[in-house]
Amino acid sequence: MIGVLRFLAQLALYVPLMVILGYFSSAPRFAHLPQDRALMRVSFSHAGERLRECHQRTPEELAKLPPNMRSQLDCPRERSPLKVEVELDGRLLLSLDVPPSGLHHDGAATVYRRIELPTGRHEIAVRMRDRPHGDFNHRATTTLDLPPGGSVLIDFDNARGGFRFRS
Amino acid sequence: MTRVNAISAARVSIGAMSGFRTTGVASNAAARPWVRIAAAIGRGLERAFAPEHNPWHQLGALGFYLFWIVTATGIYLYAFFDTSAAGAYASVEQLSSEQWYLGGIMRSLHRYASDAFAAIMLLHIGRELLRGHFASFRWFSWLSGVPLIWLAYASGIGGYWLVWDQLALFSITATAEWLDWLPLGGDAIVRNFIQPIDDRFFSLLIFLHIGIPLLLLAGMWIHIQRISHVHTLPPRSLAWGVLLTLLALAVAAPAASHAPADPTLLQTGLALDWFYLFIHPLQYETSPGIAWSFAAGATLLLCAMPALAARPAPREHARVDLDNCNGCARCADDCPYAAIAMKPRPGARAGQRFPVVIADACAGCGICAGACPSSTPFRSTDALLSGIDMPRRTVDDLRRELERALAGERGPAIVVFGCERAAALDSVRAEGVLALPLLCIAMLPPAFVEYALRAGAAGVVVNACHPGECEFRLGPQWIERRLSGEREPHLRTSVDPSRWALSFAGAGEERDLAQAVASLRAKTSAVEARGDRPRLRRLGNA
Ligand code: HEM
Ligand code: SF4
Ligand code: SF4
Numbered sequence: 001m002i003g004v005l006r007f008l009a010q011l012a013l014y015v016p017l018m019v020i021l022g023y024f025s026s027a028p029r030f031a032h033l034p035q036d037r038a039l040m041r042v043s044f045s046h047a048g049e050r051l052r053e054c055h056q057r058t059p060e061e062l063a064k065l066p067p068n069m070r071s072q073l074d075c076p077r078e079r080s081p082l083k084v085e086v087e088l089d090g091r092l093l094l095s096l097d098v099p100p101s102g103l104h105h106d107g108a109a110t111v112y113r114r115i116e117l118p119t120g121r122h123e124i125a126v127r128m129r130d131r132p133h134g135d136f137n138h139r140a141t142t143t144l145d146l147p148p149g150g151s152v153l154i155d156f157d158n159a160r161g162g163f164r165f166r167s
Numbered sequence: 168m169t170r171v172n173a174i175s176a177a178r179v180s181i182g183a184m185s186g187f188r189t190t191g192v193a194s195n196a197a198a199r200p201w202v203r204i205a206a207a208i209g210r211g212l213e214r215a216f217a218p219e220h221n222p223w224h225q226l227g228a229l230g231f232y233l234f235w236i237v238t239a240t241g242i243y244l245y246a247f248f249d250t251s252a253a254g255a256y257a258s259v260e261q262l263s264s265e266q267w268y269l270g271g272i273m274r275s276l277h278r279y280a281s282d283a284f285a286a287i288m289l290l291h292i293g294r295e296l297l298r299g300h301f302a303s304f305r306w307f308s309w310l311s312g313v314p315l316i317w318l319a320y321a322s323g324i325g326g327y328w329l330v331w332d333q334l335a336l337f338s339i340t341a342t343a344e345w346l347d348w349l350p351l352g353g354d355a356i357v358r359n360f361i362q363p364i365d366d367r368f369f370s371l372l373i374f375l376h377i378g379i380p381l382l383l384l385a386g387m388w389i390h391i392q393r394i395s396h397v398h399t400l401p402p403r404s405l406a407w408g409v410l411l412t413l414l415a416l417a418v419a420a421p422a423a424s425h426a427p428a429d430p431t432l433l434q435t436g437l438a439l440d441w442f443y444l445f446i447h448p449l450q451y452e453t454s455p456g457i458a459w460s461f462a463a464g465a466t467l468l469l470c471a472m473p474a475l476a477a478r479p480a481p482r483e484h485a486r487v488d489l490d491n492c493n494g495c496a497r498c499a500d501d502c503p504y505a506a507i508a509m510k511p512r513p514g515a516r517a518g519q520r521f522p523v524v525i526a527d528a529c530a531g532c533g534i535c536a537g538a539c540p541s542s543t544p545f546r547s548t549d550a551l552l553s554g555i556d557m558p559r560r561t562v563d564d565l566r567r568e569l570e571r572a573l574a575g576e577r578g579p580a581i582v583v584f585g586c587e588r589a590a591a592l593d594s595v596r597a598e599g600v601l602a603l604p605l606l607c608i609a610m611l612p613p614a615f616v617e618y619a620l621r622a623g624a625a626g627v628v629v630n631a632c633h634p635g636e637c638e639f640r641l642g643p644q645w646i647e648r649r650l651s652g653e654r655e656p657h658l659r660t661s662v663d664p665s666r667w668a669l670s671f672a673g674a675g676e677e678r679d680l681a682q683a684v685a686s687l688r689a690k691t692s693a694v695e696a697r698g699d700r701p702r703l704r705r706l707g708n709a
């Protein structure tokens with residue numbers, strides 16, 4: 001009798017254990033992207049131009065340096081930050097100033113941004129300036145039809161012609 | 168487990184848990200509310216499970232057991248797994264559908280046992296927290312547990328990546344975005360997953376999902392180094408119960424994949440495994456910084472627990488007296504915390520080893536004193552010197568107290584030897600009932616039972632903690648086995664079993680202790696009435 005009761009009591013504990021494990025292993029559902037949304041990601045890594053040009057050191061400048069560092073050409077390694085802008089249907093969506101990486105600010109600047117967009121047809125324009133002065137020197141535009149869950153990636157690869165939209 | 172001469176395990180009586188006190192105790196841990204909650208959970212579960220099969224007291228063992236299930240099923244899955252990024256998804260799908268009766272079950276078991284592992288681990292932490300088991304000599308068990316949480320989560324989350332479905336893509340992207348939040352410099356990790364993944368990178372994911380669980384296993388092994396006689400498998404009935412539950416779940420709700428991973432078209436509603444992947448929603452609903460604060464904060468808090476804990480009463484450790492030690496190693500065998508090392512000694516015979524107490528690991532439970540053959544009270548020395556003893560409460564103290572107390576009684580009394588953390592001894596102290604507290608019930612050398620009877624006691628009750636609640640893990644188990652003759656040092660079989668009883672009345676179960684005393688008293692009076700009571704004799708060295 002005790003044995004039967006114990007068995008039933010254990011069953012009464014194992015069943016909820018089963019239900020809890022079964023339920024929370026796949027529910028409730030999580031929408032990292034709402035039903036009617038698409039995702040745009042801007043992601044690339046790019047080294048901007050040097051902040052300053054190399055210049056010939058004057059004899060006075062050279063004299064100030066320790067003897068082992070007296071090289072004629074002075075090339076500061078610091079790079080320009082990137083200025084990146086994205087427009088969606090003519091409205092400015094994103095404007096970023098991305099500093100170069102590295103202790104001496106001489107590395108590539110890395111951009112990663114995720115932005116949820118309404119689904120549907122969009123005109124997307126992206127531009128970037130990777131030098132200290134002047135106007136934007138890289139641009140691209142595209143028109144895309146984004147379904148729910150659709151994803152567009154804005155990538156930049158100088159060697160392959162600059163900005164690319166991938167979706 | 169057969170209980171020789173035992174009063175059946177005490178029943179739940181939480182209502183009676185307040186307002187007791189034991190003598191000679193600096194701090195009664197059992198009176199703390201958290202400890203009482205832990206005890207109440209265990210005693211509640213005891214309505215369904217036999218005390219020795221109570222899952223509440225088997226959480227660590229269940230953790231190991233689930234780990235083995237996950238390992239075995241994982242090896243099976245790997246045998247059918249295509250290790251290329253392009254083929255992985257299809258191979259898992261194929262296994263789940265074409266081989267649903269075996270491969271599919273294995274896959275589901277692998278998932279559900281992993282979930283159960285996470286749940287059991289959290290319960291295990293909760294139980295040890297409630298019982299205050301994070302400070303003092305337990306620092307090692309506690310701190311070595313903390314990395315296991317990270318390793319368990321890294322293993323579980325990484326497992327979801329190998330399916331390479333939409334959930335995998337989401338989880339790995341979330342993880343990468345989380346890691347990228349740290350100012351580590353370099354290229355963003357997440358950039359690897361916004362385009363189709365390459366095989367080299369996918370191999371790395373597989374390597375991680377094999378390597379991290381191996382590290383977890385190594386960590387689990389380190390985690391139990393400071394405790395001895397560890398169960399890494401639960402009792403059979405519990406093992407079957409858990410396995411059948413997981414199997415039933417695997418059949419009822421087979422684990423399924425989402426659509427294949429596709430970085431250009433993301434699935435918007437995902438069936439998350441909340442046991443492992445809850446950190447992703449946390450990150451997206453708040454921010455990666457907050458998710459980091461949660462993870463790092465919880466880790467730091469756990470690591471700081473040993474230092475933050477209220478300063479415990481100064482703990483003293485066991486002292487060895489080599490003049491009274493023959494090197495039998497019983498103390499080292501019985502020590503629940505592996506705190507005694509047997510080492511050679513200059514001048515001793517070759518091969519002979521003697522105990523050395525590792526002070527930092529010693530709990531101060533006195534179980535070693537109860538194990539030592541030199542602790543027998545029948546030794547005729549004036550002072551009873553054991554090979555290993557507790558300075559706070561020596562076996563000599565115990566013998567003197569016993570003799571003094573018996574001498575003060577008018578008639579034959581019932582002697583209660585009780586653990587100071589179990590049912591309060593004050594509750595039974597009365598005319599004709601003598602109660603002597605011990606640091607742990609297994610501190611009692613079994614010969615004391617016979618000694619008390621021969622010194623004039625009418626009967627002896629040995630009261631241990633409620634099963635599974637021993638502060639020092641093994642006390643009730645050792646005393647039960649020593650009294651029943653299964654373990655050295657044992658109680659001689661010539662001792663009349665009707666004149667002693669072992670009870671398991673824990674803190675708050677004073678009524679059960681009183682009942683044990685009353686029923687032994689009734690038994691011994693019946694014996695007395697029949698006139699076959701052995702002649703009383705005082706032993707000579709009071
Ligand atoms: C990966 C999961 C874990 C497993 C498989 C595991 C397993 C075990 C086992 C088998 C024991 C021995 C129980 C006994 O025989 O008395 C134990 C004890 C202990 N565990 Fe864990 N453990 C895990 C995680 C943790 C964590 C995360 C913590 C805390 C942060 C922790 C804290 C402790 C403590 C304090 C003890 C000592 C209890 C005592 O002194 O009586 N464990 N664990
Ligand atoms: S007092 Fe307890 S923990 Fe310390 S050495 Fe003796 S048996 Fe081991
Ligand atoms: S049990 Fe006693 S006699 Fe045996 S090794 Fe330990 S201290 Fe020595």
